[in-house]
Amino acid sequence: MSHEHHDHHHPRPASAVELRAQALEALLAERGLVSTDAVDAVVTLYEQDVGPQNGAKVVARAWVDDAYRERLLTNANAAIAELGFGGIEGDNMIVVANTAGVHNMIVCTLCSCYPWPVLGLPPTWYKSSPYRARAVSEPRSVLSEFGVTLDDDVEIRIWDSSAEVRYLVLPMRPSGTEGWTQTELEAIITRDCMIGTALPTARESAAA
Amino acid sequence: MSADPPELATVDRALGDQAPLPRDNGELVFEEPWQGRALGMGVVVLERTGAPWSEFRRHLAAAISAHPATEGESAAGAYYRCWLDALEALLAQRGLID
Numbered sequence: 001m002s003h004e005h006h007d008h009h010h011p012r013p014a015s016a017v018e019l020r021a022q023a024l025e026a027l028l029a030e031r032g033l034v035s036t037d038a039v040d041a042v043v044t045l046y047e048q049d050v051g052p053q054n055g056a057k058v059v060a061r062a063w064v065d066d067a068y069r070e071r072l073l074t075n076a077n078a079a080i081a082e083l084g085f086g087g088i089e090g091d092n093m094i095v096v097a098n099t100a101g102v103h104n105m106i107v108c109t110l111c112s113c114y115p116w117p118v119l120g121l122p123p124t125w126y127k128s129s130p131y132r133a134r135a136v137s138e139p140r141s142v143l144s145e146f147g148v149t150l151d152d153d154v155e156i157r158i159w160d161s162s163a164e165v166r167y168l169v170l171p172m173r174p175s176g177t178e179g180w181t182q183t184e185l186e187a188i189i190t191r192d193c194m195i196g197t198a199l200p201t202a203r204e205s206a207a208a
Numbered sequence: 209m210s211a212d213p214p215e216l217a218t219v220d221r222a223l224g225d226q227a228p229l230p231r232d233n234g235e236l237v238f239e240e241p242w243q244g245r246a247l248g249m250g251v252v253v254l255e256r257t258g259a260p261w262s263e264f265r266r267h268l269a270a271a272i273s274a275h276p277a278t279e280g281e282s283a284a285g286a287y288y289r290c291w292l293d294a295l296e297a298l299l300a301q302r303g304l305i306d
Contacts, residue, residue: 017289021242024292025249027305033256039248042213046236046247054217084221 052191054085055118055168058095059194060185063173072170073097086117093118096159097170098196103154104169105143105196107135108161115166119191126195136160146197169196176202213251222261227268230284243288250295259298267294 014022028034058080062069072079076093080086086093093115096104108114112127125131134142139156143149150156159167171193177185192198216236223229229247230237238244254264271293277286299305 015240017285017292018240018242021246021249021288021292024296025245028249028253028299031304033299033304034249034252038213038252039245042248042251043244045213046216046219047238047244085217 052119052189052194053186054083054120055115055191055194056186056189057083057182058085058118058168059170059189060182062095062170063185064182069097069170076168080118092165093168094159094165095168095170096157098172100172101154102157103143103150103196104157104159104167105135105139106159106161106167106169107132109133109136110160110162113161113163113166115161115168118168119194123191143197146192148197148199169194171196171200174200174202213255219251219261223265223268227265227272227287230287237284239282239284243284246288246291246295250291253295253299257302257304259302264294264298267297270294271297 025034025036025039029036058072061083062072068079068082071082072095076095077086079095080093098104106115108126109132112122114122114126116122131142136158139158140150143156161167171189173185174188177188188200188202190198190200193200220229236247238247250264253259254261268290271290272287275286275290275293277283281289296305
């Protein structure tokens, strides 16, 4: 079958493998095994939805379980794998804990390395040149733009991610969350808290 | 109401290190739309037929080792071509297509 057309958006004729995929989808639709909508739903979901919920589970567990926290800070890969997360590119994870005197922030000054098995896809600003440069040169200003104001005596540590090492920030458990369940805690642990550009607060869960 | 598709993390775990989805810094790589359609079809077919991922993974790993990337073919292109092989093999074995 010749397949010539002159659509500007499709300058090439469909490749053999593309035609094969189309034929298979048509056949499966005919057999009632797939519908276009169902396939669309999967593609849309997977293209967008790799959320930070894995990271939130890791952090919440560390907040309620001191032994787990210890394991997480000494061997993050193993501790994260305990919860069933991890993967190909997330192999060398280091978790850095915020304390009353130290605030941690992650960046990738070279490109956009990111602990995706626990945080999903990086936000656009994380990949932007201004963040990559300014997180290092003026972290306090960057933090204040994110609405985070730290006391002057709090040391800010910047962790530069690479293909070999990915960092994750373990934020401090906020006051007012005593007695909360792990699931309730997970809800206030946002992506930005684990990048270090936000602090979790007890209030957010009331709104959720 | 049809069931929600499984989370991507579930698919990642099911495929394991043996045949991981092509990614670039965590983001799935779809160089052409058919590659996304192939992934979507696979997920939907397994959901609908109840075929286990381990069965699909076996077919996928076999296809990848039997038909590695050819010259001029990208890694993602080769992977999803093998994905189609695996899907067809699984469906044929189960008598769902000829």
